[in-house]
Amino acid sequence: EADIYQTPRYLVIGTGKKITLECSQTMGHDKMYWYQQDPGMELHLIHYSYGVNSTEKGDLSSESTVSRIRTEHFPLTLESARPSHTSQYLCASSPPGSLRAYYGYTFGSGTRLTVV
Amino acid sequence: SQQGEEDPQALSIQEGENATMNCSYKTSINNLQWYRQNSGRGLVHLILIRSNEREKHSGRLRVTLDTSKKSSSLLITASRAADTASYFCATDPYSSASKIIFGSGTRLSIRP
Numbered sequence: 001e002a003d004i005y006q007t008p009r010y011l012v013i014g015t016g017k018k019i020t021l022e023c024s025q026t027m028g029h030d031k032m033y034w035y036q037q038d039p040g041m042e043l044h045l046i047h048y049s050y051g052v053n054s055t056e057k058g059d060l061s062s063e064s065t066v067s068r069i070r071t072e073h074f075p076l077t078l079e080s081a082r083p084s085h086t087s088q089y090l091c092a093s094s095p096p097g098s099l100r101a102y103y104g105y106t107f108g109s110g111t112r113l114t115v116v
Numbered sequence: 117s118q119q120g121e122e123d124p125q126a127l128s129i130q131e132g133e134n135a136t137m138n139c140s141y142k143t144s145i146n147n148l149q150w151y152r153q154n155s156g157r158g159l160v161h162l163i164l165i166r167s168n169e170r171e172k173h174s175g176r177l178r179v180t181l182d183t184s185k186k187s188s189s190l191l192i193t194a195s196r197a198a199d200t201a202s203y204f205c206a207t208d209p210y211s212s213a214s215k216i217i218f219g220s221g222t223r224l225s226i227r228p
Contacts, residue, residue: 006158033215040202042220043159090158100208101166104149105216107158 006108021076023091032074035090081115120219128225135192137222139205146208
């Protein structure tokens with residue numbers, strides 16, 4: 001089983017609410033990522049982090065924000081949820097550069113968000 | 117556009133048959149990875165092939181890499197119902213700092 005955990009697994013929330021999707025990993029990975037994926041579609045990178053206090057925006061513009069105060073924790077926050085935010089959000093992590101040539105990403109099970 | 121593109125987009129075969137999926141990419145890479153995603157779940161890393169490797173095996177999986185054609189293939193032998201899933205290739209480009217790029221995926225259905 002993966003050592004990266006996402007909560008909640010499913011979330012239905014009203015428009016305008018603030019939400020935080022949690023992601024934690026126990027592998028000590030320095031690099032972490034958030035992807036957005038609509039059902040049956042490709043993954044879009046929305047945020048990534050190379051370590052504590054490092055966060056960058058990904059290839060797909062997103063109204064969400066992230067923080068990386070601890071190595072193991074990479075939460076994603078939406079200040080005001082809208083129906084257009086309805087999607088699956090996947091968190092992933094990867095090992096340091098020296099191991100990068102041998103290991104892929106580890107993904108969490110995802111959070112399925114529905115904004116009504 | 118995405119670095120990796122899978123072909124076919126969808127594949128349906130009989131249980132016991134072999135399934136082949138292809139991936140093409142555009143720039144030089146450090147390695148290429150294949151992932152599986154069951155419906156509504158996260159991705160699971162299957163196999164990684166480095167740019168200096170041409171073929172790699174893991175159980176019923178066989179991956180090939182042709183850097184001159186910028187393409188890779190994933191072969192699943194003796195398919196099972198449990199292999200039904202989406203399969204994504206992901207490339208680790210030279211130009212990227214630790215960010216791999218996912219293709220659009222192949223949806224594989226195994227008929228019992």
